[in-house]
Amino acid sequence: MTIQLFGHAFSSYHWKALIALYENGTPFVFREVGSDPATMDEFGRLSPMGKFPLLVEGHRVVFEATAIIEYLALYHPGPIALIPADPKAALEVRMLDRFFDNYVMTPMQKVVGDALRPEGGKDPHGVGEARAQLDKAYAWLEGHLAGRDWATGAGFSLADVAAAPSLFYADWAHPVDGRFPTVAAYRQRLLARPSVARGVDEARPFRPYFPLGAPDRD
Incomplete structure (x- = not known):
């Protein structure tokens, strides 16, 4: 089964889930929320509070970034153990x-x-x-x-x-x-x-939307 991750590159909590996926090279399909009506409809049906990130794999639906990372540690462990065994x-x-x-x-x-x-x-x-x-x-x-x-x-x-x-x-x-x-x-x-x-690089195109003005660094 393929992991699908619903979110947006400029979202801090979406980025948190991405880091965990990237750390271990876990394959997934990114579903950008906001760009496609069909994706928006599917996201609306699956996300109880309308918040992202949202992970979908088969019949499993996992929301909240920390819970997604815990899920990955259980079902898709990799060489980087983000949650210690001890x-x-x-x-x-x-x-x-x-x-x-x-x-x-x-x-x-x-x-x-x-x-x-x-x-x-x-x-x-x-x-x-x-x-x-x-x-x-x-x-x-x-x-x-x-x-x-x-x-x-x-x-x-x-x-x-x-x-x-x-x-x-x-x-x-x-x-x-x-x-x-x-x-x-x-x-x-x-x-x-x-x-x-x-994750920083993927979010660069959206920096003009930062309401306080994104600084010219990072």
Whole structure:
């Protein structure tokens, strides 16, 4: 059976699923949401909340990026074990996965989403809280990453897969400034990873759509 992945190249969570597929060279068919009415109809039937990424393989339908990566680890394991076999190591990896999704990706999306709101409907207080949350997350990461190449001691893992899109877009929305050199260096290591770099390149045509203005870098 062929894996189908519904999503869009500029989506941070779609990119997260892509990194896992690219890391292990897992074959799949990309179904771009938004370009073809038939694809849109099929996606609408299969996705309960209308969100992507969405993985379909035979009768199996898997939504949420982390669950997709867990699915790939179970049914399509490859040479790069993104979830360690050791349960204690896996616990730390899963914890960091949630850290990047909840404490970096979520406030980043608040800042970006507010930029899309019309005048009169913006939420400056909420944006201020989101920026403060990002600073708090950067500060914690600055200490946590000291002496590490990757997010945990398990090597490149699910945690780093989550970190890549989170920190990529977060730095665009709320820069990782000079207070956080370790975080900035980690972000650059992530972007140098071939599986991550491939996703960056595939999304380049869509950069003009970034509502805050995509910086002339990365």
